[in-house]
Structure formats: structure tokens, C-alpha cells
Amino acid sequence: MSGRDSLSGSLPVAEAQAMHARVPELVVISGKGGTGKTSVVASLAVLAENVVVADCDVDAADLHLVLAPEILETHAFVSGHEAVIRQSDCDASGTCKEVCRFGAVIAGEGSSAFVIDPLACEGCGVCVELCPAHAIDFPERNCGEWFVSTTRNGPMVHARLGIAAENSGKLVSIVRNEARNAAAGNGSSMILVDGPPGIGCPVIAAITGAAGVLVVTEPTVSGEHDMERVLELAAHFQIPAAVCVNRWDINPEGARSIEVRAREHGATIVGRIRYDAAVTQAQVGGRAVVELGGVAADDIRAVWDRVQRWMDE
Amino acid sequence: MIVAIASGKGGTGKTTVAVNLALSLSGNVQLLDCDVEAPNVHLFLEAQLEGREVVGIPVPVVDADLCNQCGECSRLCQYNAIAVLGTGVMVFPELCHGCGGCALVCPEDAISEVMRPIGVVEESRSGSVHLVQGRLNVGEALVPPLIREVRARSCEEGVVLIDAPPGTSCSMIAAVRGSDFVVLVTEPTPFGLNDLELAVETVRTLDIPFGVVINRAGSGDNRVQEYCAAEDIDILLEIPDDRRIAEAYARGLTLVDAIPDICPLFDSLAAKVEALSPITAGRPIGKELADVRP
Amino acid sequence: MKVVVTSTGEGVDSQVDPRFGRASTFVMVDTESGETESIDNSGGARAAQGAGIQAAETVSRLGAERLVTGHCGPKAFRALQAAGIEVYIGASGTVAEAIGQLKSGELQLSTGPDVGGHWG
Numbered sequence: 001m002s003g004r005d006s007l008s009g010s011l012p013v014a015e016a017q018a019m020h021a022r023v024p025e026l027v028v029i030s031g032k033g034g035t036g037k038t039s040v041v042a043s044l045a046v047l048a049e050n051v052v053v054a055d056c057d058v059d060a061a062d063l064h065l066v067l068a069p070e071i072l073e074t075h076a077f078v079s080g081h082e083a084v085i086r087q088s089d090c091d092a093s094g095t096c097k098e099v100c101r102f103g104a105v106i107a108g109e110g111s112s113a114f115v116i117d118p119l120a121c122e123g124c125g126v127c128v129e130l131c132p133a134h135a136i137d138f139p140e141r142n143c144g145e146w147f148v149s150t151t152r153n154g155p156m157v158h159a160r161l162g163i164a165a166e167n168s169g170k171l172v173s174i175v176r177n178e179a180r181n182a183a184a185g186n187g188s189s190m191i192l193v194d195g196p197p198g199i200g201c202p203v204i205a206a207i208t209g210a211a212g213v214l215v216v217t218e219p220t221v222s223g224e225h226d227m228e229r230v231l232e233l234a235a236h237f238q239i240p241a242a243v244c245v246n247r248w249d250i251n252p253e254g255a256r257s258i259e260v261r262a263r264e265h266g267a268t269i270v271g272r273i274r275y276d277a278a279v280t281q282a283q284v285g286g287r288a289v290v291e292l293g294g295v296a297a298d299d300i301r302a303v304w305d306r307v308q309r310w311m312d313e
Numbered sequence: 314m315i316v317a318i319a320s321g322k323g324g325t326g327k328t329t330v331a332v333n334l335a336l337s338l339s340g341n342v343q344l345l346d347c348d349v350e351a352p353n354v355h356l357f358l359e360a361q362l363e364g365r366e367v368v369g370i371p372v373p374v375v376d377a378d379l380c381n382q383c384g385e386c387s388r389l390c391q392y393n394a395i396a397v398l399g400t401g402v403m404v405f406p407e408l409c410h411g412c413g414g415c416a417l418v419c420p421e422d423a424i425s426e427v428m429r430p431i432g433v434v435e436e437s438r439s440g441s442v443h444l445v446q447g448r449l450n451v452g453e454a455l456v457p458p459l460i461r462e463v464r465a466r467s468c469e470e471g472v473v474l475i476d477a478p479p480g481t482s483c484s485m486i487a488a489v490r491g492s493d494f495v496v497l498v499t500e501p502t503p504f505g506l507n508d509l510e511l512a513v514e515t516v517r518t519l520d521i522p523f524g525v526v527i528n529r530a531g532s533g534d535n536r537v538q539e540y541c542a543a544e545d546i547d548i549l550l551e552i553p554d555d556r557r558i559a560e561a562y563a564r565g566l567t568l569v570d571a572i573p574d575i576c577p578l579f580d581s582l583a584a585k586v587e588a589l590s591p592i593t594a595g596r597p598i599g600k601e602l603a604d605v606r607p
Numbered sequence: 608m609k610v611v612v613t614s615t616g617e618g619v620d621s622q623v624d625p626r627f628g629r630a631s632t633f634v635m636v637d638t639e640s641g642e643t644e645s646i647d648n649s650g651g652a653r654a655a656q657g658a659g660i661q662a663a664e665t666v667s668r669l670g671a672e673r674l675v676t677g678h679c680g681p682k683a684f685r686a687l688q689a690a691g692i693e694v695y696i697g698a699s700g701t702v703a704e705a706i707g708q709l710k711s712g713e714l715q716l717s718t719g720p721d722v723g724g725h726w727g
Contacts (some may be wrong), residue, residue, distance in 0.1 A: 020480060024437060029332055030323075031351055032323065032324065032351055032353070033322065033323010033479045034322065034324005034325060038504065040322075043453050051449050059479075059481060060321045060479065060480050060481060060507075060508040060512075062322070062504040062507055062508065065503045065504060065507055078356065078653075079655050080391065080655060081391065093501040097414065099413070099417065101411060101412055101413055102412075102461075103461075106434075108483045110327065117344070119490065119518065120486070120490065120557070122410060122412070122457075122483075123391060124391055124392075124410060124412035124414055125389060125391050125412075126412050126413065126414040126417065128391070128416075129389055129414065129418060130417065130418075140520035146412075161482055162482075163481050163482075163511070163514060164481070164482065164486045164515065164518070164522055165482055165483065165516055166482070166483045166655075167456075167482035167483055167484060168454075168479070168655050168656065169454070169656075170655040170656070176598045197323045197348045197350075197351070197479060197480075198350035198351055198456075198478070199351070199449065199451055199452075200350050200449065200453070200454060200455075200456045200484070201454035201455065201456070204454055209722075211510045212597060219563055220562060220563040220565070221353075221356045221563070221564065222351075222353040222562075222565075222566035224355055225351070225353060225356060226351040226353070229350075229351060229451055231395050232451045232452075233451050233452060236451060236452045247559075250556070250559050250560060250563050251560060251563035251564065254564070260450075277532075280502055280532055280533050283502055283504060283533070284502065284533055284534050332641060392655075392656060392657060393654055393656060393657025393660045393661045394657065394660075396660050396661070396663065396664045396686055397667070398663060398667045398687075398689040399666070399667055399689055399690035399691045399692075400684050400691075401689065402687060403660075403689045404686070405657060405660055405682060405685075405686075406659045408656050408660075415681060461635060493712035600610075603717070
């Protein structure tokens with residue numbers, strides 16, 4: 001397993017320069033989880049020609065279950081540090097517990113007065129610095145892995161964020177960076193990104209510098225509420241946004257309301273996708289729904305056509 | 314008694330379960346919406362806002378007169394939030410994690426702290442449910458401190474339900490850590506199973522007892538049930554794949570109000586929750602987290 | 608005057624690295640005495656955030672008055688500006704060639720960042 005960090009200077013200059021050619025990135029996000037974003041991305045990956053797919057939904061990634069990547073490279077994702085008490089040198093002063101702002105120092109067992117909970121430790125290093133006995137080690141933290149792979153539809157870059165890892169967006173940035181390298185190397189026309197849910201750091205890391213975001217939402221009050229927050233985020237970073245309502249026929253009134261709301265935020269409506277049991281059945285069979293057919297497949301094709309025209313504008 | 318409702322995958326029905334469970338429990342219930350990037354519980358409860366508090370992270374301010382540019386602050390900072398540049402020290406508050414280290418190590422005592430707002434905590438009430446929700450400011454990167462603030466407002470007594478954010482990263486941990494029981498909500502699909510396995514690994518690492526609720530049961534395949542059987546995991550409830558449920562949810566209605574024949578399902582879940590007992594002393598509980606507030 | 612050029616390796620014959628915060632090496636050239644020094648910046652590659660700020664600190668501590676690179680992001684720019692360092696972008700070729708480009712006025716003096724944050 002290579003320890004190469006793609007953000008280091010090991011990148012050949014030609015590729016670094018090629019990054020400036022900026023292959024457009026379309027980032028698919030949702031605000032709310034569960035709107036069908038990954039299922040839609042899987043279908044777009046099948047429909048699109050000459051694209052690199054980047055799965056930036058690194059905390060609980062699913063796209064690989066449909067695209068079935070063959071892993072070519074595996075890299076460790078090392079990020080930040082964690083504090084570990086060397087019990088043999090600890091004099092139980094309790095300084096670490098006093099200074100820790102994250103509640104990470106808890107009572108130990110047996111002869112250990114204190115122990116640091118790795119699930120709560122943020123790696124700030126304050127206890128390491130201030131321990132009067134210098135009894136705290138500060139190793140780098142292994143926070144997951146990232147992969148460069150190939151699929152039946154082209155190159156794919158994806159990752160697995162470790163449990164309880166800080167979801168800082170750094171792994172997302174690495175995946176995007178590697179996807180750009182792959183796109184430059186392949187002469188790809190576009191990078192299709194499966195984005196993370198929410199509006200925090202990983203989403204920010206996924207969308208900055210993107211050519212556009214496609215928000216896949218659902219006709220529910222939750223979907224509308226979260227779409228608004230994610231459109232505000234896109235506007236904050238001055239990224240053009242398109243919206244499509246998935247499973248719109250579950251609540252046609254809600255779908256209309258969402259589209260009005262989306263336009264108010266300056267987003268372009270690129271279509272609607274009907275509810276279709278075939279989507280789940282396709283997933284169960286490890287396929288994208290456009291590989292099976294049906295009403296959702298037809299609607300997704302129409303959305304893709306519209307998105308491509310929008311991207312060209 | 315603190316019960317967290319979590320899920321590896323987003324959109325499986327955490328909020329649906331949290332809200333309808335809260336309404337099915339007897340007595341007063343406190344519901345903490347810790348999905349601070351996208352808090353949705355309030356959309357289902359007609360609640361009167363009772364209080365709003367701005368929440369922030371303590372970030373450094375450097376007194377230029379006292380500062381001698383020794384660089385100790387910058388050397389310690391793991392986040393590159395403070396730097397000695399030219400003849401002064403510059404702070405990048407958006408990168409600061411609020412650890413307080415720079416202020417502690419400054420030999421000249423030149424660093425004090427001010428609150429940088431990251432979001433709000435709002436309290437409201439709807440019948441027997443006391444809702445506390447966190448709402449992150451749009452554009453804000455750091456999530457766990459706001460979740461910790463919501464957790465710090467947890468009652469000492471009675472049942473506290475936590476609607477956790479999806480995933481298994483630091484945000485989910487901040488929401489779930491220290492609870493007595495976790496309800497993992499999933500759906501019977503490959504994505505659901507994949508993310509359930511990650512969530513189970515996380516909850517086992519946290520060493521908290523848990524059970525599974527399968528939402529949209531019947532819509533996919535049997536692999537989730539098979540997995541639970543193989544792992545000896547209790548399936549607490551199966552919510553059927555019923556279009557009426559999808560429609561009620563879409564309109565922001567609670568299931569127990571909109572679909573009376575669903576009530577027995579949530580009553581049975583409520584009975585199971587009421588039969589739980591808190592984990593014995595020695596584990597971190599909500600109260601310890603309250604001591605951590607900056 | 609001391610000029611720092613972002614580089615992919617040591618010495619004036621290495622290729623310019625267009626990135627600042629995550630450049631592998633800084634090559635500092637004293638344009639009067641001709642002395643050069645190569646400084647490792649691999650720490651910048653590992654930083655989860657604020658790599659540009661850390662790099663600005665390094666360049667400031669070296670006493671450089673000018674930075675020559677390909678691109679500069681917003682936080683890095685703020686930091687360099689605070690340190691009173693002039694930023695010249697658009698450099699290419701070897702470090703020696705970039706110094707030549709600087710001297711002949713081919714490079715643009717920046718008045719702000721030219722790429723967004725979280726870049727690279």
C-alpha cells in the first residue's frame with residue numbers, strides 16, 4: 001500500500017500544468033441524504049462518455065456497489081494526529097484532562113489514572129505540549145484509504161473514510177485532485193462527482209472550483225428545506241446550480257413548490273424523475289437504472305441531456 | 314436514559330423514527346436534533362420557539378503590543394490558524410478549532426479569546442416533546458462543536474432522544490457518544506446494508522448496545538435481515554414500504570397522526586425503549602460533555 | 608533582494624511548481640549575491656488545511672521580499688500580504704528561468720488571489 005499523498009510535490013510537472021486546463025467538474029449534491037443522488041450519479045456515469053467518476057461521498061461511500069471498480073492503486077490516508085498517554089511515564093497530574101476542550105480524557109482502568117478516547121481526541125496537541133511529565137505521544141493518524149480504479153464506464157477515484165475520522169474535507173480534496181490527474185492523463189471531457197450530504201466542510205471541499213452543482217432533491221418538506229441550504233452554499237461560493245426533483249410524483253404539489261423555491265435561488269431546473277421501483281431493483285442487481293430501463297431511466301436520460309446543454313452554457 | 318437514532322446512510326428514516334418514537338413514548342421526552350447541517354425534526358412538530366442562543370467557537374485575538382512574535386502559538390497550532398507574518402501575528406478564525414492551545418502557550422500572555430459564531434441552538438416545545446435543535450450557519454466548515462452544544466443541553470432525567478447526523482465520522486460520534494442505546498435505521502438495499510455494516514462497526518467501537526429498525530421493509534431484498542441474524546443483532550421494528558408513509562413524510566406529517574394503523578408499530582418500539590435501562594456508571598455521559606463547553 | 612521560487616526540487620535547475628502551499632520545495636535566490644538555498648516544504652503537503660498559510664510563514668521567516676509561483680489562493684495571499692511579501696504569478700520553466708522572467712518584467716505582480724480556496 002503506497003503512502004503517496006497526492007497533495008505532495010510528487011506530481012509530475014506536466015500533469016500539474018495540465019490541471020490548469022481545468023476539465024469541468026459537475027458535482028452532484030443533495031443537502032439531505034437519501035434523495036437518490038448516488039443512484040442518479042451511477043446512471044449518469046453510464047450515460048456519459050469520456051468521463052472520470054469521483055466518489056466524494058467518503059463517509060459511507062456506496063457508488064462502488066453499482067459501478068464495481070477494479071482497484072488499481074490503494075493509498076493510505078494519513079491525516080492529523082492523536083494523543084496517546086504513555087502510561088509508564090504518566091504521573092496522574094490530570095493536566096491533560098484540565099486542558100482538553102473536547103472531553104477526550106477519561107478515567108482509565110486498573111493502574112491507569114487517565115486514558116485518551118481516540119474517538120473524541122481532535123489531535124489539537126495541547127495536552128501533549130502541556131503534560132508536565134511529557135508522557136503523551138502524538139502519532140499521525142491513519143484515517144482511511146483512497147483508491148484509483150477502473151470501471152466498465154471509465155476511470156474512478158474513490159475512498160473510504162475511517163470510523164470516527166475527522167471529516168475535514170481533506171480526503172474529499174484528495175479524491176478530486178486524483179480525479180483531475182486521471183482526467184488530464186485520459187483526455188476526459190468531464191469529471192462527474194458524487195458529492196457528500198449536508199453543507200459542512202466535506203461539501204465545501206467537494207464543490208469549490210466546480211463548473212456546476214446538480215442538486216438532486218425530493219418533493220418533501222425536508223428535501224426543500226435542505227435544498228435551500230445547499231443552494232445558499234453554492235451561491236456563497238458562486239457556483240452555478242441546477243436542480244432536479246427525484247420521485248416527484250410522490251408529491252406533485254411539493255415538487256412544484258421546490259421548483260419555485262429553486263428558481264428563487266437562481267438555480268436552473270433540469271428535469272424531474274418519476275418514482276420507479278426499478279431503481280431499487282437495479283441497485284439490488286448491482287446496476288444503474290438506465291441499464292435496465294423504465295420510467296426513471298427515461299427521465300434520467302432527459303435530465304442528462306438537459307444538464308449537458310446547461311453545462312455548455 | 315439517552316437513546317440515539319443513527320444510520321450509516323442518509324435518508325433511511327432517522328428523523329421519521331425519532332419524531333414518531335418521541336410522540337409514542339409516555340411522559341415528557343426531550344428530542345435533540347443533532348443533524349445540525351440539515352435539521353429537519355422541527356418540520357414535523359408544530360412547536361413554539363422558546364429560546365435561541367448563538368453558539369460559537371473561542372478563537373484567539375492577539376494583543377500586538379504584548380506580542381513579541383516568538384512563534385510559539387503558530388508552532389503549536391495543528392490547524393495553521395495562527396501565523397507569524399512579517400511584523401505581526403495573523404489569525405485565520407475559519408481554520409481555528411477552538412482548542413485554546415495558543416493562549417495557553419503564549420509566554421507573553423498576549424492572546425485572549427473571543428467567540429466566533431458557528432450556528433444557533435434553538436429550543437421549542439410541542440405537546441410532550443421538548444425539542445432542542447442545532448442549526449449550522451451556511452458556509453461554516455466545523456460541525457462537532459455545535460453538536461456538542463446541543464448535547465450539553467440534555468436533561469438529566471427522563472428519556473432523551475438524539476436525531477444523529479448520517480455517516481460514521483466525527484459528527485456522528487459527537488452526537489452518539491455517551492448514549493445508553495443506539496437505534497440504527499436502515500433500508501433493505503445494497504446501499505443500506507453497506508452503510509449499516511459501517512454504522513454497526515462504529516457503534517461497537519463506541520461500546521454502546523444497539524438494535525436495528527428496517528424502514529421501507531420489502532422494497533429491496535433480504536440481505537439486511539440475513540446480516541442481522543448472522544451478527545445476532547436485534548431487529549426492533551420493520552416499517553413497511555407503504556406509499557402512504559412516503560406521502561405523509563413528504564407533506565411534513567407525523568405518521569402517528571396521519572396513519573393511525575401505523576401507531577402500534579411505534580408503540581411497540583416505544584415499549585422496547587422504555588424497557589431499556591441506562592448503562593452503568595463509568596462511561597462518559599452527557600453531563601461530562603457539559604463540562605467541556607468553551 | 609531575496610526571492611523565493613516554488614519548485615519541484617532543489618536547486619535553480621529544477622522545474623517551477625505552480626502551486627504555493629503544497630509545493631515540495633522553496634528555492635530562495637539572493638538576486639544581488641547570487642546565493643541560493645533550497646528549503647523543504649513537505650510539511651505543507653501533509654497539512655489538512657492552511658497549507659498556504661504555513662508556507663507564507665516559512666517564506667516570511669526566510670526574510671524573502673518576493674515570492675514567484677504559478678498561482679496563489681486567498682488565505683495564502685492574505686498571509687503574504689500581511690508579511691509584506693510581493694507575489695508574482697505565472698512563472699514557468701526552471702527556477703533560474705523564472706528569476707529571469709521576474710527580472711525582465713514578464714511576470715504579473717498580484718493584487719489578489721488568482722485561484723479559489725481549497726485548490727489542489
